[in-house]
Amino acid sequence: MSDRLTFPKGFLWGAATSSYQVEGNMRNEWTEWEKRSVEKRVKESREESWHDSWRGYGKKERNPEFSKEASDPANYISGAAADHWNRYEEDFTILQELHLNTYRFSIEWSRVEPEEGVFDQEAIDHYKAMIASLRRRDIEPFVTIWHFWLPVWVAESGGALSPEFPTRFTRYAERMAREFGKDVTFYVTINEPDIYTSLSYLLGFWPPEKKSVILHFRVLHNIKEAHKKAYAAMKAVAPHAKIGITKQFMHFVVLRKTPWNLVARRFADWWWNTSLVHALEGYQDFIGFNYYQKKIIGKDTRDQTKILHTDISWEYDPESIYDALLDAKRYGMPIYITENGLADAADRLRGRFIVETLTSVHRAIEDGAPVLGYIHWSLLDNYELDKGFWPRFGLVHVDFATQKRTIRPSARLYARIAETNTLETD
Numbered sequence: 001m002s003d004r005l006t007f008p009k010g011f012l013w014g015a016a017t018s019s020y021q022v023e024g025n026m027r028n029e030w031t032e033w034e035k036r037s038v039e040k041r042v043k044e045s046r047e048e049s050w051h052d053s054w055r056g057y058g059k060k061e062r063n064p065e066f067s068k069e070a071s072d073p074a075n076y077i078s079g080a081a082a083d084h085w086n087r088y089e090e091d092f093t094i095l096q097e098l099h100l101n102t103y104r105f106s107i108e109w110s111r112v113e114p115e116e117g118v119f120d121q122e123a124i125d126h127y128k129a130m131i132a133s134l135r136r137r138d139i140e141p142f143v144t145i146w147h148f149w150l151p152v153w154v155a156e157s158g159g160a161l162s163p164e165f166p167t168r169f170t171r172y173a174e175r176m177a178r179e180f181g182k183d184v185t186f187y188v189t190i191n192e193p194d195i196y197t198s199l200s201y202l203l204g205f206w207p208p209e210k211k212s213v214i215l216h217f218r219v220l221h222n223i224k225e226a227h228k229k230a231y232a233a234m235k236a237v238a239p240h241a242k243i244g245i246t247k248q249f250m251h252f253v254v255l256r257k258t259p260w261n262l263v264a265r266r267f268a269d270w271w272w273n274t275s276l277v278h279a280l281e282g283y284q285d286f287i288g289f290n291y292y293q294k295k296i297i298g299k300d301t302r303d304q305t306k307i308l309h310t311d312i313s314w315e316y317d318p319e320s321i322y323d324a325l326l327d328a329k330r331y332g333m334p335i336y337i338t339e340n341g342l343a344d345a346a347d348r349l350r351g352r353f354i355v356e357t358l359t360s361v362h363r364a365i366e367d368g369a370p371v372l373g374y375i376h377w378s379l380l381d382n383y384e385l386d387k388g389f390w391p392r393f394g395l396v397h398v399d400f401a402t403q404k405r406t407i408r409p410s411a412r413l414y415a416r417i418a419e420t421n422t423l424e425t426d
């Protein structure tokens, strides 16, 4: 039976990127860290157990299909990345070709404020030109102010842990809101604050590689303060703006309903999903909803051979977004799905993933979740953080040697849905 699932009028259809992962040729905390850690990362990629975390990085992630690329030192230097800094017009033409009406991207703090309190007008004008180009094409800019990495001067003066951090961040965020004025409505101040503190301060995988529960909580506290301060300052100069953070939500599932598992599920849901949203109450105009996969509480007793995995071995899980969206209904705010996608170099699963995910999203909307947009991660293959280039999340394939862009078949399928605001299933 074929079905036509129509999305609400004015639904935002988009794709996302972030500065460091696509722009290329910059100098920030992470580009400095890359150089220092190449050898370590190459060595790790050869080890039996590549680093393991609750985010889904685990042994299986050492996908043999990619071991050659993963053990090449060049994989760990972001370099020109996807050269989006120079090729953004070409990339925006692709957005248009894909019928997308929003684009989420981030401002590179190290470019616009390379030294404390010294703003680089040329870099700011570059972002203004990007925004103007999007506007000309009727594409709504969805601007992230800070996506995980810091200018070197911020990192060297205590990073996000410094008592000065909220003030520094606010000065930068306010300046951006003032510069962009009426041309930007949607702002994400901070991308995934708790993923950042977990991976950078608790598990020590990302710079500054700290492993401390205390630091994790201190930085998280500081970041929340930074967001609130920036929110107020940005609203003062751009009252029209809709401002929030993005957060990676998780849906926790219990397979065996033991009393312990049920209590653990409640706690995990409160601790991971709700506590941050509550802490920012009054300082968010929407829920920036990033979603990748569910989490099993207790022993995973499922037949593992029946579970599909993406290239970085995260579970192929297009359905649990339904439950996660219904969980998020309780916050009583409009929801924008600001990231969702998968590493799939061969484009084997992506088309099916998009269709199944959007079917789940549509069902969640019918059941009352106020979802107003879907932004796929990512527009382009990019530099996937500590993993380097081999995990390919792009709707568009990028040949990093020639910078040639090729639209993947799954993107064409997504484009049809965006163009008609309707998903046809059979």
Ligand code: BGC
Residues within 6 Å of the ligand: 018, 021, 191, 192, 195, 248, 290, 339, 377, 384, 385
């Ligand atoms: C981050 C992106 C990243 C993606 C896939 C998200 O948590 O915001 O920067 O590329 O996950 O790992």
